[in-house]
Amino acid sequence: MLSALASVRLHFLRACDSVHAGLLCASNKLPGKTFLKPHTICHMMTSLDGRLHPSCWSKSPDGALADWSALYAQVQDALGGDAWIVGRVTMAEMTKAGPHAPATSTSTRRPHHFAALDAKFYAIALDRDGKLHFDGSLIDGGHVVVLLGSNVSDNHLAELAGDGVSYIVADDQEMSLLPLLEVLRRELGIERLLLEGGAKINGAFFAAGLVDEFSLLVAPALDGRLQSQSIVEFGELGLSDKVRLKLTSSETLAHGTVHLRYSVS
Numbered sequence: 001m002l003s004a005l006a007s008v009r010l011h012f013l014r015a016c017d018s019v020h021a022g023l024l025c026a027s028n029k030l031p032g033k034t035f036l037k038p039h040t041i042c043h044m045m046t047s048l049d050g051r052l053h054p055s056c057w058s059k060s061p062d063g064a065l066a067d068w069s070a071l072y073a074q075v076q077d078a079l080g081g082d083a084w085i086v087g088r089v090t091m092a093e094m095t096k097a098g099p100h101a102p103a104t105s106t107s108t109r110r111p112h113h114f115a116a117l118d119a120k121f122y123a124i125a126l127d128r129d130g131k132l133h134f135d136g137s138l139i140d141g142g143h144v145v146v147l148l149g150s151n152v153s154d155n156h157l158a159e160l161a162g163d164g165v166s167y168i169v170a171d172d173q174e175m176s177l178l179p180l181l182e183v184l185r186r187e188l189g190i191e192r193l194l195l196e197g198g199a200k201i202n203g204a205f206f207a208a209g210l211v212d213e214f215s216l217l218v219a220p221a222l223d224g225r226l227q228s229q230s231i232v233e234f235g236e237l238g239l240s241d242k243v244r245l246k247l248t249s250s251e252t253l254a255h256g257t258v259h260l261r262y263s264v265s
């Protein structure tokens with residue numbers, strides 16, 4: 001598992017250069033409904049000024065980006081997730097396939113299609129408009145699951161199914177996140193979900209109150225650019241009235257890094 005996850009992380013960071021297993025559960029309540037969702041841990045690597053793109057960070061005598069990335073992957077492995085989930089932009093850095101005709105004449109099913117119900121690990125992406133394409137069912141060892149908006153075409157669903165990819169179509173085009181997480185838990189047995197960016201998807205999860213823990217690997221580096229993305233972004237509104245973080249642990253790791261963990265309420 002570690003090597004696959006390390007590979008994922010290194011992939012993220014290379015792409016960026018170009019621009020307990022405990023059965024924890026959590027519930028969220030909407031009027032009249034209670035959903036069981038996976039315990040969700042946002043896990044990110046950041047510079048001291050909270051920035052997202054490691055290729056733009058200053059150097060350090062303590063270590064190099066490859067060292068920090070390897071540590072990030074080790075911490076990720078220790079967090080013990082059943083799956084990671086990323087935004088469309090981040091997933092686009094990991095799949096370079098273009099649109100193509102469905103590989104098989106599979107009839108399309110809604111609201112979901114699962115090509116693998118017993119995968120050891122799942123690689124999940126939000127893709128509201130069906131912009132992502134794949135050339136197989138695995139990303140770095142994880143079985144791919146795409147979460148899509150309700151307006152997605154049957155043709156795109158057929159393409160995904162033909163590639164052996166699983167998908168879930170949301171009830172709405174805006175994609176309410178909580179019901180989608182509930183499906184991930186109920187249908188695929190995902191108990192522990194690692195939310196791994198980028199900024200926008202992290203922001204959407206924090207704003208919706210869906211993050212239980214924040215795990216942050218802080219590297220001894222600065223970005224400092226005026227318009228550089230931060231690791232969590234939520235538009236003009238921000239998150240000041242939406243989250244409360246409580247420090248649960250801090251540990252100094254190798255290569256000048258610090259691992260911080262917070263509970264989120």
Ligand SMILES: NC(=O)c1ccc[n+]([C@@H]2O[C@H](COP(=O)([O-])OP(=O)(O)OC[C@H]3O[C@@H](n4cnc5c(N)ncnc54)[C@H](OP(=O)(O)O)[C@@H]3O)[C@@H](O)[C@H]2O)c1
Binds near residue numbers: 013053129
């Ligand atoms: N430092 C780290 O540890 C780390 C980790 C991961 C990624 N990254 C970096 O982060 C960068 C990408 O970050 P990003 O913020 O630009 O993009 P992102 O969060 O990966 O993806 C954003 C996209 O996801 C979709 N999205 C956002 N909110 C949504 C919601 N509530 N429901 C459904 N879909 C939603 C939208 O897609 P549409 O535009 O299609 O609607 C949005 O444009 C990459 O360069 C990557 O390398 C860094």
